[in-house]
Amino acid sequence: NKGGEKIAIEMSIDHKPTRDDEMKRIVEKGGEVSEKIPGAPRVFRKNDDVPGLAVARSIGDVVAHEVGVTCEPEVFEKELDADDHFIVIGSDGIWDVFSSCEVVGYLFSIKEANKPKAAEMLVEECRNRWEVLNLYKQRYVSECNTKNQDTGDSNKDRGGNQNVADIDDITAVVLFVNMEKDEY
Numbered sequence: 001n002k003g004g005e006k007i008a009i010e011m012s013i014d015h016k017p018t019r020d021d022e023m024k025r026i027v028e029k030g031g032e033v034s035e036k037i038p039g040a041p042r043v044f045r046k047n048d049d050v051p052g053l054a055v056a057r058s059i060g061d062v063v064a065h066e067v068g069v070t071c072e073p074e075v076f077e078k079e080l081d082a083d084d085h086f087i088v089i090g091s092d093g094i095w096d097v098f099s100s101c102e103v104v105g106y107l108f109s110i111k112e113a114n115k116p117k118a119a120e121m122l123v124e125e126c127r128n129r130w131e132v133l134n135l136y137k138q139r140y141v142s143e144c145n146t147k148n149q150d151t152g153d154s155n156k157d158r159g160g161n162q163n164v165a166d167i168d169d170i171t172a173v174v175l176f177v178n179m180e181k182d183e184y
Contacts, residue, residue, distance in 0.1 A: 006105070007101075008099075008100035008103065008104040009078065011087075012073070012076070015092075016041075016054075017033040017042065017043045017056040018033060022056035022057075026056060026069065027068070030067050031043050031046060031067030031068045032044050037052055043067060043069055045066070045067050051063040051069075054092070054168075055092055057071065057073070059071045082178060084178060085108075085178060086176045086177060087175045088103055088122075088172065088173070088175075089172070089175075090103075090122075090171060090172040090173070091168070093167070093170035094126050094171070094172055097126050097130060098122075098125075098129070106122065107174065115176060118176070119172040119174040122172045126172075130167040130170075134167070137166075
């Protein structure tokens with residue numbers, strides 16, 4: 001909240017396996033990044049179909065850790081001050097459907113009585129957004145399949161192989177700070 005304006009301060013960078021530094025670590029440890037599974041590029045053991053993670057950093061995935069996925073966080077430090085209202089820690093299932101600025105706006109829109117359930121409400125909103133995305137994917141795949149049938153095109157590479165019912169892991173922690181402010 002700078003001069004009445006609410007801003008999001010990103011304290012981490014997406015840990016996508018396609019990022020040059022992340023991919024380098026994965027390849028050096030015997031992994032590969034590819035789209036063996038249609039959708040997002042994923043981490044695999046070289047010449048294998050596992051683990052298939054779409055992130056380069058993860059907690060507790062033993063197979064992924066063998067091929068360069070790390071649990072070491074990559075964050076920036078910031079000392080909290082009076083202008084800070086909350087901290088959000090979320091999995092990629094949050095950030096794939098919400099920008100940081102949208103999360104800030106969403107959390108400021110939640111009424112005071114709902115603050116204890118803010119993380120739960122954020123996760124539910126993300127789930128709703130994933131479901132809407134899936135509806136659009138289903139319609140796209142259906143249209144592609146119809147078009148392929150109408151044209152006699154037997155190549156189904158235009159979307160026929162996409163998984164149309166994906167919902168990523170959605171995890172969120174919301175920590176409110178400076179709660180004595182009346183700005184909520």
